[in-house]
Amino acid sequence: MSVGPVNMRNRTSVAAFYNAEYSPPTTYDWVGDAAACDAGVVSLAWRQATIRRLNFFRRLCGLPLADLDRAKDDDCRVRTSPSRTAYITV
8 A cells, every 4th residue: 555645636646546556356266165154265365455445445535544453353343243232222
């Protein structure tokens, strides 16, 4: 991911950012079996391309960048699991 700022008021700057960062994804490379209900995984290259594309939009909005940090992923999964959901009655 480039580190320079994107001048949102300059069409050339945004177009250059798009051409540099909004690259087409790599091959899907899914290893799983739908018939056997095996979720499998996608390749690291695919996951990195997905994060790169997500971060393209996050940078345009001025949001912090996302990454492939497994610890954060696991923490988020635990925090949002149905067993931990708090129900508020009004």
